[in-house]
Amino acid sequence: MKVLKFGGTSVGTVENMCNVKNIINDGKKKIVVLSAMSGTTNVLVAIANNIANDMPNEAIDKINKLHETYFNTIDTLLNDELLNTDVKNYVTEIFNFLVECTYQDHSINLENKIVAQGELLSTYMFHNYLKQEGIKSTLLPALSFMRIDKNKEPDLFYIKQDFDTIFKEASETSIYITQGFICLDDEGNISNLQRGGSDYTATIIGAVIKAEEVEIWTDIDGMHNNDPRYVENTKPISNLSFDEAAELAYFGAKILHPQTVTPVRADNIPVRLKNTMNPEAYGTLINDNHTENGVKAIAAKDYITAIKIKSGRMLLAHGFLKKVFEIFENYETSIDMITTSEVAISLTVDDDKNLDRIVEALEKFSTVEVDKNQTIVCLVGHSIVNHHETFKLFQILQDVKIRMISYGGSRNNISLLISSKDKIKTLGKLNDYLFELVTL
Ligand code: ADP
Ligand code: ASP
Ligand code: MG
Numbered sequence: 502m503k504v505l506k507f508g509g510t511s512v513g514t515v516e517n518m519c520n521v522k523n524i525i526n527d528g529k530k531k532i533v534v535l536s537a538m539s540g541t542t543n544v545l546v547a548i549a550n551n552i553a554n555d556m557p558n559e560a561i562d563k564i565n566k567l568h569e570t571y572f573n574t575i576d577t578l579l580n581d582e583l584l585n586t587d588v589k590n591y592v593t594e595i596f597n598f599l600v601e602c603t604y605q606d607h608s609i610n611l612e613n614k615i616v617a618q619g620e621l622l623s624t625y626m627f628h629n630y631l632k633q634e635g636i637k638s639t640l641l642p643a644l645s646f647m648r649i650d651k652n653k654e655p656d657l658f659y660i661k662q663d664f665d666t667i668f669k670e671a672s673e674t675s676i677y678i679t680q681g682f683i684c685l686d687d688e689g690n691i692s693n694l695q696r697g698g699s700d701y702t703a704t705i706i707g708a709v710i711k712a713e714e715v716e717i718w719t720d721i722d723g724m725h726n727n728d729p730r731y732v733e734n735t736k737p738i739s740n741l742s743f744d745e746a747a748e749l750a751y752f753g754a755k756i757l758h759p760q761t762v763t764p765v766r767a768d769n770i771p772v773r774l775k776n777t778m779n780p781e782a783y784g785t786l787i788n789d790n791h792t793e794n795g796v797k798a799i800a801a802k803d804y805i806t807a808i809k810i811k812s813g814r815m816l817l818a819h820g821f822l823k824k825v826f827e828i829f830e831n832y833e834t835s836i837d838m839i840t841t842s843e844v845a846i847s848l849t850v851d852d853d854k855n856l857d858r859i860v861e862a863l864e865k866f867s868t869v870e871v872d873k874n875q876t877i878v879c880l881v882g883h884s885i886v887n888h889h890e891t892f893k894l895f896q897i898l899q900d901v902k903i904r905m906i907s908y909g910g911s912r913n914n915i916s917l918l919i920s921s922k923d924k925i926k927t928l929g930k931l932n933d934y935l936f937e938l939v940t941l
Contacts, residue, residue: 502530502531502532502710502712502713503529503531503532503712503713503714503715503716504531504532504533504534504703504704504706504707504710504712504714504715504716505524505525505531505532505533505534505703505715505716505718506533506534506535506536506681506699506700506702506703506715506716506717506718507521507533507534507535507536507718507777508536508539508699508700508717508718508719508720508777509536509537509538509539509540509541509542510539510719510720510777510778511536511718511719511720511777512535512536512537512538512539512623512627513538513539513540514574515574515577515578517777517778518578518626518627518630520777520778520780521533521627521718521777522630522631522634522636524718524777524780525676526636526676528675529675530675530677531675531676531677532641532677532679532706532710532712533638533676533677533678533679534679534680534681534699534702534703534706535620535623535624535627535678535679535680535681535699536619536620536623536681536682536699537619537620537622537623537682538574538619538622538623541567541619541622541623542616542619542682542696544563544567545599545615545616545618545619546616547563548560548563548564548599548602548603548615549607549611549612549615549616551563551603552602552603552605552607552611552612552615553607553612557603557604560602560603561600561603564596564599564600564603567596568592568593568596571592571596571622571626572589572592574626575588575589575592575626578626578630579629579630579633580633581633584629584632584633587629588625588626588629591625592622592625592626595618595621595622598618599615599618602614602615610690610691613690613691613692613693614691616693617644617682617683617691617693619682620643620680620681620682620683620699621680621683623680624640624678624679624680625640627678628640628678631676631678636676637674637675637676638674638676638677638678639671639672639674639676639677639678640677640678640679641664641667641668641671641677641678641679642667642679642680643679643680643681643683643684643702644680644683644684644685644691645663645667646659646660646663646664646666646667647660647683647684647685647702647705648660648663648684648685648686648687649684649685649686649687649692649694650687651686651687653686655684655694655701655705655764656687657705657708657709657764660705660709661709664706664709664710668710679702679706680702681694681698681699681700681701681702681703682694682698682699682702684702694758694760695758697755697757697758698758699758700717700757700758700761701758701760701761701764703715703717703761704761704762704763704764704765704770704772705764707764707765707770707772708764708765708767708768708770711768711770712765712770713770714770714771714772714773715765715770715771715772715773716772716773716774716775717756717757717761717772717773717774717775718775718776718777719756719774719775719776719777720776720777720778721737721756721776722737722775722776722779722782722783722784723737723738723739723774723775723776723782723783723784723785724737724738724741724746724749724754724756724757724774724785724787724798725737725738725756725798726738726797726798726799726932726936727798727799727800727928727931727932727936728753728754728755728799728800728801728928730755731801731924731925731928731929732925732928732929732932734932734937735932736936737782737783737784737785738785738797738798739783739784739785739786740785740786740787740788740790740792741785741786741787741797741798742787742788742789742790742791742792742883742913743762743765743766743787743788743789744791744883744911744913745797745798745881745882745883745913746761746762746772746787747762747763747766748800748879748881748911748913748914749798749800749879749881750762751802752800752801752802752877752879752881752914752916753800753801753802753803753877753879754798754800756774757774762787766789769788769789771786771787771788772786772787772788773785773786773787774787791883791884792883793882793883793884793888794882794883795882795885795888795889795890795891795935796880796881796882796885796888796890796891796931796935796936797881797882797883798880798881798882799878799879799880799881799928799931799932799935800878800879800881801876801877801878801879801924801927801928802837802851802876802877802879803876803921803924804851804853804874805837805849805850805851805875805876805877805918805921806849806850806851806853806856806871806872806873806875807847807848807849807871807872807875807904807905807918808847808848808849808850808859808860808863808869808870808871808872809845809846809847809869809870809871809872810825810845810846810847810848810863810867810868810869811844811845811867811868811869811870812844812845812866812867812868822841822846824866825846825863828859828862828863829850829859831862832855832858832859833855834850834852834854834855834856834859835850835852836848836849836850837849837850837851837877837916838877838905838907838916838918839907840905840906840907847904847905849875849877849905849918853873856871872904874920874921874922875904875918875919875920875921876918876919876920876921876923876924877916877917877918878916878917878918878919878924878927878928878931879914879915879916879917880894880914880915880916880917880931880935881913881914882913883912883913884912884913885912885913885914885915886908886909886912886913886915887912890935891915893934893935894915894917897930897931897934897935898917898927898930898931901919901923901926901927901930902919902920902923903917903918903919904918904919904920905917905918906918
């Protein structure tokens with residue numbers, strides 16, 4: 502059985518929902534994971550922020566506007582009167598719940614409940630749309646099987662157990678629809694797999710059912726060799742290894758949630774990226790085949806903070822790094838890049854929630870410098886650290902200030918830290934010289 506995930510754009514308009522219907526309606530048994538309609542989760546986050554900032558009227562205004570948009574979509578999607586009314590009633594219950602939330606004090610639990618509504622809306626609408634089109638489907642509620650443990654990792658043991666039970670009890674059909682992104686936490690509260698998490702839902706389910714393949718259907722024909730939001734003439738890559746895809750997803754290729762390939766790589770379950778608006782395009786196949794041909798793709802991760810830690814005493818005397826890392830661990834902040842010299846350590850973090858407290862703790866035994874607005878540019882390709890092209894990098898980027906470089910941590914990745922204001926220039930130059938073969 503395959504797992505097919507459709508992202509926000511794929512369920513964002515009636516026309517695209519019709520494309521999804523055509524893609525999945527081939528009579529084969531499958532699990533379909535849906536995101537919220539595009540834009541919805543952003544509005545839900547904004548509503549939660551309004552509540553947090555004591556702005557209930559702004560929140561209600563957003564809720565009313567979104568409610569109206571959904572009613573308009575339902576009128577175009579469902580001309581069957583009974584189904585139209587049923588779905589409008591369901592949707593209205595959700596919007597009434599959101600209004601009730603504006604009377605409550607902000608808490609992380611409240612926020613998580615609010616942002617979970619988008620996937621509940623899209624799956625219910627799509628399930629009923631299929632019903633109208635004479636296609637039978639069954640809804641599998643994600644909140645009955647998807648859960649994370651206290652480290653916010655998927656709890657695969659319970660997910661498998663609960664998924665199997667629900668799947669066995671569900672009425673027999675070829676299309677099983679479930680919500681991406683949402684889950685319960687270890688205390689049974691509604692939570693989520695972080696933004697873009699529907700990709701992760703799909704591969705978690707893929708691992709649990711030992712799927713034949715996981716397909717991620719989105720609005721572009723696969724993983725491109727550079728970020729198409731910032732660079733022109735990017736091209737789709739037909740094959741990536743799990744290692745390469747993992748590096749690209751982690752270092753900013755927005756097409757995939759950072760953890761997407763983690764659940765499936767051990768069982769070598771292929772992940773295929775496809776375009777809902779152009780299903781004929783090959784897309785990208787991610788599996789454990791490695792091909793060596795230099796730099797395959799470039800990604801960039803923004804909102805990075807660089808921290809330089811200097812110490813008068815023997816910096817690299819044993820125990821020093823341990824002391825530094827323990828502080829980051831205590832504040833549950835993971836480090837992305839690290840470089841060392843005799844007198845200083847530089848490292849980067851993308852989560853600056855606890856930055857002030859981390860700096861305070863580090864300052865007890867060192868001098869600390871913090872630089873915000875940094876970007877990690879990550880070059881990926883099988884064994885690129887040994888490839889001749891790699892040696893051109895410093896020449897290509899001679900007029901870009903490189904703040905840190907990470908080489909050799911993995912054979913498939915070279916990461917550079919630059920100021921975010923140089924990002925577009927850097928991505929463009931790397932594209933020209935590495936992929937468009939402009940000569941130096
Ligand atoms: P979905 O809503 O389907 O999950 P996303 O917006 O999360 O879609 O991901 C698709 C988008 O990722 C593309 O529209 C594209 O702008 C962006 N993107 C960023 N980097 C890449 C890349 N290297 N290859 C393809 N798309 C990328
Ligand atoms: N709806 C969620 C988000 O916008 C999850 C997803 O789309 O994958 O982040
Ligand atoms: Mg996404």
